[in-house]
Amino acid sequence: MGRTAVADRLTGMVALSSGDDRADTLMRLICARTLALPPLPLPVEVPTENTDAESVLVAFAEQFSTDVTGIGDNQRTRFLEAWGADAFRTVVTMYVADFVPRVWAGCEALGLGMPGRTAEVDFDGQTDPIDFVLNGFVPEVARMRALDPVTTEVVRLRGAAAHNCRLCQSLRERHALDAGGSEDVYGQITDFERADGLSDAHKAALRYVDALIWTPSNIGEDVAGGVRKHFSTKQALELTLDVMRNGANKILVSLGSDAARVDEGTELYEIDEAGQTIFA
Structure with a gap:
């Protein structure tokens, strides 16, 4: 995978959606705050008040980004109960929110720029993030x-x-x-x-x-x-x-x-x- 392909893959990753714009916004903000890095572009305005499920998501994303080993059985169970069939897809997009800013920070420190970063993002609600990340990016x-x-x-x-x-x-x-x-x-x-x-x-x-x-x-x-x-x-x-x-x-x-x-x-x-x- 050459540099152009890397940039294209990261651009596509940033555009991915979990299917819930509010959740995506929260995850991107929480991961960035935890990392002390700029967040990925936000699909919607920041929610002024979180639902119970979103509050569970916020806590889970914070621990995911800080130190994933700190997620215990109780927190995991609460997350799975709150997000149900969408849990896996949500965690895959959480991984994107957590790791793309790290990649950009690393590349900048090495003098490689920020491959794949664009001024505007055309958010993609059609592509399956699980397939894109695990069957596309990882093997590439x-x-x-x-x-x-x-x-x-x-x-x-x-x-x-x-x-x-x-x-x-x-x-x-x-x-x-x-x-x-x-x-x-x-x-x-x-x-x-x-x-x-x-x-x-x-x-x-x-x-x-x-x-x-x-x-x-x-x-x-x-x-x-x-x-x-x-x-x-x-x-x-x-x-x-x-x-x-x-x-x-x-x-x-x-x-x-x-x-x-x-x-x-x-x-x-x-x-x-x-x-x-x-x-x-």
Whole structure:
């Protein structure tokens, strides 16, 4: 996926609708406020008073954006009861509201501009956001190959731990293992600054991952400079999009659907040429 395709995909993502304009407006405002970043364009005026379901949504979106691991069973149950059959679609659009501002902040810090940002948005009430994000964007990013497999896997596992995705943490990508990845290497990700099995490039990437996840409004020049030093422009863009792609695990974690496929140990998988996940 080239830069133009990336911009088009992000533009289309920003235009997506959950089917409820008020909900979309609230999610975009709450996620942006939590991140201390400008919100995505709003489809309607800010509601002056929230319904009970909207109040539940606001609290859920705030926790989703701040730290998805803090969503407990009670809050999850209240959200599912309030939003019913629309819950999954709503959380997918919440993910867009949460992560596109992070991508733009990261790209700006790296000197890449804000790909896909437009002055006006033609909101799209027809396209299914679930299909657009999970069957379109996610595999498209997975097909990108500017980064080496080990770096891609190290970055994925850092995000998996940050969001405490049980499924993601249980997986190991075959191409990365073939390229030199190992449990010894992956075990050093937690305390990567003191790791001797991770390269300076890996450490620069991991600092950037942490910044996008925890402090996207304050990506320091030391972090951005490290990425520019070790990665090309094309690789830096892929790295940024990888963090967003991996961040789709927040959808599963928030809904409690992130259980591992194995009872213990790890499971082997690979990303095929179509960007699809193939389990061993």
